[in-house]
Amino acid sequence: MDALKQELKESLVEQLNLEDITPAEIGDDDMLFGDGLGLDSIDALELIVMLDKTYGIKLTDPKQGRAIFESINTMSAYIAEHRTK
Amino acid sequence: MGKVYVNGLGSISAQNTFDNTAFLSDVEYYTDRVIPVIDVNYKAFIPPAAARRMAKGIKMGIAASRTALQEANLENVDAIITGTGMGCVRDSEKFLSAIIDNDEQYLTPTPFIQSTHNTVGGQIALDMGCKGYNFTYVHASVSFESALLDAMLQIQTDESQSILIGGVDELAPHTIEIHKAVNHIKSEAVEASKLLQNKTKGAVFSEGANFFVVSNEKSQTSYAEVVDVKLINTLEADELNTELNAFLEEQNLSIQDLSAVVLGCNGDVEFDGFYDVLAENSLKDTSQLFYKHLSGEFHTASSFGFWLAARVLKLQTIPEAVVLKGDMPSEIKNVLLYNQYRGQNHSFTLLKSC
Amino acid sequence: MGKGVAITGMGIISAIGNNVDENREALFASKTGIGRVVKINTNHKNDIMVGEIAYTNSQLEGLLQLPETNNYSRTALLGAVAAKEAVESARISDINEYKTGLISATSVGGMDMTEKYYYEYLEDKTVQKYIEAHHAGDSTQKIAEQLGLKNSLVTTISTACSSAANAIMLGARLIKSGKLDRVIVGGADCLSKFTINGFKSLMILSDTYNTPFDENRKGLNLGEAAAFLVLESDAVVKAENKTVLAYVKGYGNANDAFHQTASSENGDGATLAMQQALKVANLKPEAIDYVNAHGTATGNNDLSEGKAFLRVFGDDMPPFSSTKPFTGHTLAAAGGIEAVFSVLALQHDVVYPNLNYKTPMTAFNLVPELELKKEAVNTVLSNSLGFGGNCSTVIFSKKQ
Numbered sequence: 001m002d003a004l005k006q007e008l009k010e011s012l013v014e015q016l017n018l019e020d021i022t023p024a025e026i027g028d029d030d031m032l033f034g035d036g037l038g039l040d041s042i043d044a045l046e047l048i049v050m051l052d053k054t055y056g057i058k059l060t061d062p063k064q065g066r067a068i069f070e071s072i073n074t075m076s077a078y079i080a081e082h083r084t085k
Numbered sequence: 086m087g088k089v090y091v092n093g094l095g096s097i098s099a100q101n102t103f104d105n106t107a108f109l110s111d112v113e114y115y116t117d118r119v120i121p122v123i124d125v126n127y128k129a130f131i132p133p134a135a136a137r138r139m140a141k142g143i144k145m146g147i148a149a150s151r152t153a154l155q156e157a158n159l160e161n162v163d164a165i166i167t168g169t170g171m172g173c174v175r176d177s178e179k180f181l182s183a184i185i186d187n188d189e190q191y192l193t194p195t196p197f198i199q200s201t202h203n204t205v206g207g208q209i210a211l212d213m214g215c216k217g218y219n220f221t222y223v224h225a226s227v228s229f230e231s232a233l234l235d236a237m238l239q240i241q242t243d244e245s246q247s248i249l250i251g252g253v254d255e256l257a258p259h260t261i262e263i264h265k266a267v268n269h270i271k272s273e274a275v276e277a278s279k280l281l282q283n284k285t286k287g288a289v290f291s292e293g294a295n296f297f298v299v300s301n302e303k304s305q306t307s308y309a310e311v312v313d314v315k316l317i318n319t320l321e322a323d324e325l326n327t328e329l330n331a332f333l334e335e336q337n338l339s340i341q342d343l344s345a346v347v348l349g350c351n352g353d354v355e356f357d358g359f360y361d362v363l364a365e366n367s368l369k370d371t372s373q374l375f376y377k378h379l380s381g382e383f384h385t386a387s388s389f390g391f392w393l394a395a396r397v398l399k400l401q402t403i404p405e406a407v408v409l410k411g412d413m414p415s416e417i418k419n420v421l422l423y424n425q426y427r428g429q430n431h432s433f434t435l436l437k438s439c
Numbered sequence: 440m441g442k443g444v445a446i447t448g449m450g451i452i453s454a455i456g457n458n459v460d461e462n463r464e465a466l467f468a469s470k471t472g473i474g475r476v477v478k479i480n481t482n483h484k485n486d487i488m489v490g491e492i493a494y495t496n497s498q499l500e501g502l503l504q505l506p507e508t509n510n511y512s513r514t515a516l517l518g519a520v521a522a523k524e525a526v527e528s529a530r531i532s533d534i535n536e537y538k539t540g541l542i543s544a545t546s547v548g549g550m551d552m553t554e555k556y557y558y559e560y561l562e563d564k565t566v567q568k569y570i571e572a573h574h575a576g577d578s579t580q581k582i583a584e585q586l587g588l589k590n591s592l593v594t595t596i597s598t599a600c601s602s603a604a605n606a607i608m609l610g611a612r613l614i615k616s617g618k619l620d621r622v623i624v625g626g627a628d629c630l631s632k633f634t635i636n637g638f639k640s641l642m643i644l645s646d647t648y649n650t651p652f653d654e655n656r657k658g659l660n661l662g663e664a665a666a667f668l669v670l671e672s673d674a675v676v677k678a679e680n681k682t683v684l685a686y687v688k689g690y691g692n693a694n695d696a697f698h699q700t701a702s703s704e705n706g707d708g709a710t711l712a713m714q715q716a717l718k719v720a721n722l723k724p725e726a727i728d729y730v731n732a733h734g735t736a737t738g739n740n741d742l743s744e745g746k747a748f749l750r751v752f753g754d755d756m757p758p759f760s761s762t763k764p765f766t767g768h769t770l771a772a773a774g775g776i777e778a779v780f781s782v783l784a785l786q787h788d789v790v791y792p793n794l795n796y797k798t799p800m801t802a803f804n805l806v807p808e809l810e811l812k813k814e815a816v817n818t819v820l821s822n823s824l825g826f827g828g829n830c831s832t833v834i835f836s837k838k839q
Contacts, residue, residue: 015193017137038134041701045642046193053191062642138699165694170574172597177633181554184636189482197637198699198826201546202575202597207827210694216711219694219829220605223548224576224595231594235609242616263560263570318541318583318593328590384574427571429580430593 004076015050016043028072036071044069056084086241090439091308091395093157093298095149097122098389099291100379103148105156108396109404112379114277118270119261120291120381131212138195139208140173142255145294146205147212150249154213156306157298163245164218166235167206168228168252170384173199175257182259205253218245226349226426227316228252229295229388230434234314240301251296252385261290269427271352280352280378281409288351291381295388297395303439309398312336312419312435320431322359326367329423332433344417345372345397347390348409349424351382356428363423364410372403372411379406387424391434394420398438443839444611444687445676448529448669450521450625451779453766454490454662458524462776463783467811469792471765473648473660481632487644490662490767491630492517503585510568512549515578517665518627519585521775525623526586529669529681537620537675540592541583542610543667544602544626546771548575551631578627592619597771599825600733601692602626603666604774604833608690610670620675625667625775634661634770641700643737649768651734651761652741652807654798659735662767666775668782685782688818688836689720695828701739706747708830709733709822713751716832722818727757727834729790731777731821732807734761735768740824745805758814760807764794774823774831781819781835788816 009023012032016039026037033039044065051057051068057079059065068078096102099120101111113123127136127144130151136144146167154162171177176199183192198204203221210219218239222231229252239245264270264287271287280289299311315332333339346368350360364373374397380389397403398420403413422434451458454472455465465472476489494502499516500509503523511519522541526534549572556566571577579595592613596605603626610624628634638644638661645658676683693715695708702708717724733744748756762780769776784790793807818836825831 018133019137020133040698042138042194042198042699045640046195048642049191049193049640170576180637181550181557181633184554184632185557189632189636192636192640194637194640194700197633197640200633200637201599201826203599203825203827203829204699206598207694207699207829210696210828211699214696216694216696216707218692219598219827220596220609220692221598221827222594223545223574223597224579224593225574227594228576234592234594238612238616238618242612244612259557263567266561267567267570269571316592316594318580318588318591320590324590430576 001076001080004080005072008072008075011050015046026072030071032069032071055079057082087243087301089237089240089299089311090303091297091311092300092304092306093153094308094392094395095152096295096392097125097145097149098293098380099123108400109406112406116276117274118289119256120289121256122293140176140199142173142253143205143208146209146251146253149294149296150209150251153249153296153298159247159298161213161215162247162249164239164248165206165210165215166220166232166248166250168222168232168385169202169205170223170225170228170254172202173204173255174260175255176200178257178259224430225384226387226424226430227432229385230314230316230432234316236299237311237314247298247300249296249298251294252388253294254292254383254385256290256292264290275352277378281350283352284354286353286355288353288382291383293380293383293389295392307439308395309436310439312437314434315432317431319429322362325359325362329363329367329433336435338419340367340371343371343419343421344414345374345420347374347394347420347422349377349387349390350375351377359425359428372413373409374403374407375409376407390422390424394422394436398436442615443673444614445671445683446668446685446687446782447671447681447683448525449684449779449782450524450528451666451776452492452517452521453664453776454492455765459779466765466780466791469794469811471794473767479630479632481635483635483639486646487635488648488660489630490660492663510572511581512572512578513551513629514545514547514549514627515581517629518543518578518582521665522582522586522623522667525667525669534587535589539588540613540619540622541579541588542594542596542606542622542624543579543582544596544606544771545575545578545628546597546599546602547628547631547634548578549573550633551629554632598829599827600770600773601823601825601829601831602771602774604823604831605692607668607687607774607778607833608692608831611687611690614670614672621671623667623669626772627665628663628770628772630661630663645736648795649736649764650795651736651763651793652745652800652805653796654800656736656738656741658737660767662769664766664769664772664776666772666779668778685785685835685837686839687833689716689722689834691715691719691832693830695830697828700826702743702824704743706743708828709744709747709824710750712830712832713747716834720834724752725755726818727820728816729784729819730757730759731781731819732759732761733822733824734763736763742802744822744824745803748805749803756805758790758808760791760793762791777821778833781821784816784819785835785837789813790816
């Protein structure tokens with residue numbers, strides 16, 4: 001699980017071009033959207049593509065993403081349970 | 086009708102033009118087929134959180150427009166009018182190649198969003214919090230002139246007082262390759278100083294962003310007055326002298342009233358003839374300036390010409406590097422610009438000292 | 440300085456018909472043009488619905504009698520067909536007789552050809568002719584050529600989904616200021632893999648018929664179309680004894696300055712655009728008889744636009760509907776085809792139904808028109824809202 005969390009932090013920084021943040025600075029429980037990391041609805045769409053491409057998880061409704069992408073903890077838990085690759 | 090003044094400007098180009106205290110004193114003479122801009126420190130203008138999804142065209146547009154606003158001592162404007170031939174074309178390429186290469190799978194929205202032509206104008210509005218009029222013109226070599234025409238209309242009819250206008254285009258790898266394939270880009274590198282003597286097909290491609298604050302009020306920072314602009318979709322070379330005279334006549338001016346003309350010649354042997362027609366006839370006794378050996382060619386390259394004319398008028402000096410022909414006048418009053426690309430989308434623009 | 444901006448001709452090609460008459464018949468018969476995509480080879484065929492025009496490119500080339508060596512993108516083909524109909528219907532015999540201009544709008548431009556030949560452009564000389572057809576201005580240059588328009592003011596606007604409304608607005612301003620006597624205004628956009636995948640990546644394409652202002656709306660259907668109006672000054676109308684179809688009475692453009700793609704929750708931009716248009720028209724909100732909404736059927740647009748309606752019209756919302764269930768969302772052309780629909784509503788005193796609507800939205804108490812309604816329509820307000828926060832409103836009226 002820790003490996004997955006580290007992997008997620010790295011891909012978050014890379015895929016979303018978070019130039020001013022390093023993976024180590026993202027806490028497992030930090031809010032990714034809103035006041036936390038400041039991600040927005042377009043980032044959510046980028047993350048949905050990442051779920052599909054890297055973990056074989058298809059979301060059809062962007063609203064589903066809200067709960068899943070709340071934090072690194074929620075993301076890793078969801079991926080661990082639903083991944084197909 | 087209200088007058089229109091250029092009260093601030095910002096330029097990012099293949100030359101060192103971003104510093105408004107210098108004026109082509111340190112010219113770069115490239116020997117190439119494609120010349121990118123000299124990047125500026127975009128981070129000074131755009132916080133990282135906002136910059137992370139911004140295409141180059143947006144960054145150039147924001148840095149140039151902030152500089153123009155600052156010079157005009159304005160925080161905001163009534164309208165933002167942008168001209169761009171291709172928009173943020175790198176992202177268009179990125180999205181399109183992803184569609185083809187990944188067989189329509191795993192596509193992220195960011196490059197698609199940036200592909201929308203009005204993304205630069207929209208982001209500048211977002212950056213400034215400007216809820217006013219916001220147009221983007223995308224008509225090849227008159228994209229910038231369309232924005233200028235619209236701004237003049239707004240000011241002359243009292244719809245707006247201060248407007249940000251600009252021309253912006255960026256280079257992109259695939260677009261460069263396909264334009265090389267059809268010789269719209271020169272087949273060999275050309276020395277900038279010999280661009281017009283080279284007599285080969287095609288142009289040297291480039292990119293850039295030139296933004297201006299135009300306003301109904303003259304101020305201490307004013308560069309010039311914009312007298313008129315005219316767009317002409319097609320014309321025959323032998324109609325050029327007549328068209329020019331008609332344009333000047335509308336302002337009760339004649340050729341003799343022109344202090345200088347700024348020509349958009351780009352060294353393309355197939356189409357520079359349009360400039361020659363004027364340079365060798367109506368304008369043969371007028372001082373002639375050129376700039377595409379410095380700025381390169383792109384759909385909104387004429388906004389660099391506009392930048393040049395505005396600065397020449399304010400500083401009453403003509404940099405050595407842009408002199409094409411003739412003695413330089415002691416007093417610079419009326420400056421005409423003429424531009425076209427591949428024989429289409431011609432424009433006349435007239436600026437006057439103020 | 441002329442004051443009135445008369446509409447003296449119009450032309451359209453959309454998923455519901457190849458000319459004004461066919462479009463009118465389909466609108467009056469509540470007949471949708473939405474179906475499965477046929478002409479574009481996309482993997483998303485079974486996931487999306489579109490409003491596709493029946494003609495193939497070679498049929499359109501035939502209509503325009505173009506030589507085989509032509510390099511017209513589908514956008515240019517559609518635009519030329521609609522613009523020609525507009526000019527013919529305005530009974531213009533010599534296009535260069537008055538100071539005439541062309542303002543077109545497109546977002547796709549020649550992308551349909553570029554996506555087909557993207558890598559082939561590098562090697563295959565037979566398709567390289569389309570390289571210059573890619574940029575947005577090219578389709579407009581070709582429309583001007585088809586109209587025989589020379590030595591004239593010709594330009595292109597691209598402000599995403601509000602583009603054609605902005606072309607109408609600029610045209611009206613050019614007439615009012617006396618810069619032009621006559622101007623052909625509108626827009627054209629063809630369907631492309633680029634836009635299908637773009638909107639797909641934003642997850643706002645519905646897999647079924649689009650349902651604007653419905654609580655359970657699932658997103659938009661893309662469409663393709665072109666439409667143009669001929670605008671003429673009072674002086675030309677008088678000199679040529681022209682029949683006036685309607686007038687462009689007001690217009691407004693504002694920027695939401697909220698987000699790259701999403702509209703602000705309170706519809707700031709749309710509110711400003713509508714208020715500005717009413718001001719230019721010198722009309723009070725209660726003078727509007729019908730609102731042709733942007734109504735794309737995305738969750739965000741309809742909520743934001745509806746909120747803006749409440750801010751502008753208060754409790755007295757006029758009859759309104761979105762015609763996107765007929766045609767799909769035709770992007771840069773939308774403001775053009777909806778201008779033609781608005782003029783038809785004025786000419787025939789009708790209000791169009793908002794097809795496919797079932798469930799009211801919980802966010803507010805706004806219910807669109809559900810049946811074709813015959814009633815006096817003297818003034819129509821049409822909205823076009825786009826990415827980049829671009830919001831535009833045009834008001835059309837029977838009277839000057």
